[in-house]
Amino acid sequence: MIDFTLSERDRAQLERTRAAALICRKYARYHDENEGDFPPDELPEAAEFYANQTPLPDASDDDTAPPVMMALQSIGQFWGDYSVRLKRTGGGGLGNAALSAAGTPEQQEKWQHLVLSMAITEPGCGSDPSRVSTTAVLDGDEWVLNGEKIFVTTGIRAEGVVLWATIDKSAGRAGIKSFLVEKGTPGFEVPHKEKKLGIRADDTACYVFKDCRIPRENLLGLDETIPKKSSGGFRGVMKTFNMTRPMTAAMGLGLAKAALDFTRDELEKAGVELEYGSALGAQSAVAERFMRLEALYEASELTTLQCTWMAGQGLPNNMESSVCKAHAGSAVRAITQGCVELLGPMGISREHLLEKWMRDCRITDIYEGTGEIQRLIIARGLFDYTRADLK
């Protein structure tokens, strides 16, 4: 049944997320301005926060499914700050989403407690991952990895990586597989951190693999075959996006929500009244503009939640993951940039976090597939076209 009611337990969980996010927010500006100083794995407030937690209500049949809650909690967490966490626990990296989507039960058991980054982009390939040139060659019972990866999100802090490499260059896209590699493995180097417009406290890294040897069973999903039809195996790899795309959408939405909440408060303080249900003529231009941004947020959040709900139901959500990513990518840009305009001088002042949220969320429409790539995927779905039909 179509329903949008949160259970008591859902609400309690989200309140907890919000309380933690509010603490993280206090550190947000410092770590934006001090790019080299990573947020600590545990904030000073953490111990007291966890000690004083009231237990969650018992689980019930009314609770929202875990993937949907994951998206909502992600929105709540990023509402606080993009990078600062009260306490970092295992999981949480993009690679973890890939692991949960494509890993065998044994792999999940072994790797899920580690923070896993996801390394796809190379100096010579971005939106077209079929051009991946990092290689994995089987030598006895080990894969030997060679190549360079850039723009690896949480690349410094991550304890391991889900790495894209080709096991057969001549096979094109079909030869690309994902590998689980732990930090500290000989031949796996992290030479530097990138400097960015936003999400500065986040460690976006560059990885180099030089004759890096990993066990044979570290191939994610354990399928070593190269499908004859060129897109089959690649689709398996692409499947990992069907959870990571809505999650990146959720992250951007958290920032957009923060911008909306801040702007709403400031507008109300300034005497702007938001009168829902009133016609255009009865609204101020500022109120009307703001409510349109709110509508954009609502629409975007729903596409994201629907996509995660489908993942939870085991339904194919390839189109939906591109829809929500494309929608959020555009929406969070419009929302945060619009909020900065609405608040004017306050919007651009570094005394407040709004300008930072605008910079931070600019990445949403770029990573995990640009908006353009999402639209290509959607169009291929609409027209029933292959990749060759529509490039």
Added chain:
Amino acid sequence: MISFGPTEEQDMVREAMRDFAEQAVRPIARDCDEASEIPADFLQSVWDLGLTSTQIPESYGGGGEERSAVTNAMVLEELAVGDATLAAAATAPSGFANAILDHGSEEQKKALLPLFCTEKFHAASLAIIEPGPIFDASRPRTVAEPKDDAFVLSGAKTLVPLGDQASHFLVTARNGEALDAFVVPRDAAGLTISEPELNLGLKGLTTVGLELERVELPHDARLGGDAGSDVGRILDASRIALSALMLGVSRAVLEYCVPYAKDRVAFDEPIAKKQAIAFRLSDMHIEQQAMRLMVWKAASHLEKGQEILRAAHLTRSYCAEKSLWVTDNGIQTLGGHGFIREHPVEMWFRNARTLGVLEGVTAV
């Protein structure tokens, strides 16, 4: 529990309505637009589906089936994929009937609901909109003055659907500080009903203007009796319905443009293979999906009795903006053919623009 899964019954209803829209609605849509008229037997054929009567409790003569705003929104979407004009006209009586059902006094329900439970199509209409710019449905200029044991209504309404045949109008008016609605019979003294209005879109749907010159109504004509009613919720239910219609129009455009773009060749290949076209159609798909989820959420809040003011407002505003964008770009996708009345896209564009400024009409 957040869930996006329609019930089995909803899936069945959607499929049945999709077939009906394809076979009975779409084929006559253009003729109705050109003639500015809907054949009576079409309205009767939708009436025979029981969309209005089955949801009225048995005690008032109806089918007594459970009413779901989400299901009703799905019905409106599917019918509007066929044609929004015909969908709006055929379901306009539900706008009135649902308002009585949800907000009427026991006497009002007993007196009025049986009208919708007969085999013959029965029209009654919401009269919300007023002429002139800067109209705000929550602040009507029509006033109701209490006088002894009666109310005296003065003002004007416009865009009243099916006003040529409606037996009753539910007229919104200011009653002191309160917003109220009043049941006004067609033959009320002081009520003048205009000739059909000439509109940009929804041309097949006959709309009229009402002049209320000191229309004297008995005390119990006030919706909800002495307690009055939550007129805002009636407006919100209609906004969700209008959003569902705008969603349907948008989907019609998308479903028309996809095969067109695959078929139409320019510079040696289908235009669908060009990113400029492909990306535009992707955006149409993204927006119709977003619209649908907003409609579902607002309708779900409505059927659960939860607060809907904000959700209905945001949904309406989003659907109005995006359906206009989709239909406008549908024309652009067809180029010159989009401008020619041989193709339906220009009609959908006019309908979307029209739906975006309406209030009332129908409800979920």
